[in-house]
Amino acid sequence: MMTTTDNNQSTAGRRILRNVSSAKRNRIELNMTISARLDDLMKKFDLSTEQLGTKVGVEFETVDCWLSGTHVFTTDELSDIATALKCSPKDLMSLATPIVELSWIVHNVVNQEVLFLASSQSRSTEGGSDQVKTYSTTKLISGYQPN
Amino acid sequence: MRYEYEIQKIDYLSGKSTGIYSVRLRGEKLDLLEIFFQENEGEYEDEVESLLVQLEFIGRNGLRRGYFKENEGELNDGVCALFDTPDKKLRLYFINNGNVNLVFGGGGPKPKSIRAYQKDPKLAREASILKQISKDLVQRIKDKDIYYCNDNRDLAGDLKNYEDDDDN
Incomplete structure (x- = not known):
């Protein structure tokens, strides 16, 4: 009780x-x-x-x-x-900023546009305890739509 | 001296990361943490404010290794100390259960002339209460009278170590 x-x-x-x-x-x-x-x-x-x-x-x-x-x-x-x-x-x-580990990066230069693809495992420390989230992020430079 | 007490959750300080508890001695209306605030808010208003903000932060975001001092008394006595910022005029004693469940007792100012808390009767008493509770908790958890729940943030079970018959 x-x-x-x-x-x-x-x-x-x-x-x-x-x-x-x-x-x-x-x-x-x-x-x-x-x-x-x-x-x-x-x-x-x-x-x-x-x-x-x-x-x-x-x-x-x-x-x-x-x-x-x-x-x-x-x-x-x-x-x-x-x-x-x-x-x-x-x-x-800030405790909310995830600590991102980039497991691979692909550079692709197309028509002088640079695309970064990153598959990352994000560890959020918000709340004082580690919560591992796995997600795919695509950093848009220009003209690329993520899946 | 054997203390009789009840462990109680302090809801306004507990948060999603840490359960903050205190101890109400048998016969007292208030828990030790509340008594600590009332005893010290007059002369140490800034320091009490600082500790309260720290406790609320710890409730929300968790306890970190550098925030507190372990083995405040003897080695492995289970009693830790939290200090106000920045001058560390007050110390507040607590039991640390895995950084997610904290049981606070009282504390007070430590005169600069005293090196060890044992030399100050008030601090010695406050620490001795928690030392007993720390030992009791270990045993009562082994005996399954008390158990952790809610990701170990909360204590449940029989949180009193005395019978209710003559409770004031």
């Missing part, structure tokens, strides 16, 4: 949470999102804190700090991390 404490809607915790300013909430959530995203990418690439530190040029303690969810990232840090992980800085700021 599950019991809950939400019978009293006016708990202090609920009241305080409701009154947190949007600015403060956004700041905290963004820092936690970047940490979570970094955690996901490190797992994907099987990188330890020491290894990522070496790639970025910082000590592993700094990487631990990044993963804490409390660190306030600078744009330089985001840029350096993105460079090391071969992604864009904006990929670090």
Whole structure:
């Protein structure tokens, strides 16, 4: 039998949470999102804190700090991390962006139009747990209609 | 000292990724997490706000390894600590069940003059409650008195460790 404490809607915790300013909430959530995203990418690439530190040029303690969810990232840090992980800085700021693995790419130049066909396995980290989705994507450059 | 308690779900913090629970001691009207918020919101308003936003985020998006400190007391005592951002003035203790089910107790500020929480009576008590519950949970899950459900996010079964006869 599950019991809950939400019978009293006016708990202090609920009241305080409701009154947190949007600015403060956004700041905290963004820092936690970047940490979570970094955690996901490190797992994907099987990188330890020491290894990522070496790639970025910082000590592993700094990487631990990044993963804490409390660190306030600078744009330089985001840029350096993105460079090391071969992604864009904006990929670090959203949990909803799938981490796409391209299993093959076909280039076909037709009449000076370039078509990219990619079959990919997408791993979405939204929600904190890996959900593997398999789908076919076609990046439209011009004039090509995907199936 | 043997504590009598009931584990309760905190619905407004629980989300699709993580079930957030707390503990109500027998005879108390409020769970330990709510008591923690009430005790600290006066002097540590910013810090309490920070922890609440963090908890809500964790409920929605999951707990990550860097967000918390393990073995807050002794090694493998099952008690972890969450801190406010950015100054870590408050610590909030919890039991981590596979990163998807968290049982929160209380906590408080740790004076800078104290190196270990055991030296602070308030923090020591809060941690000891959770240490007992952590051990109890392991045993009660083995005995099938309590079980996980909903992708291990929720606890079900007999969440009280005492009889209802004289419940206040």
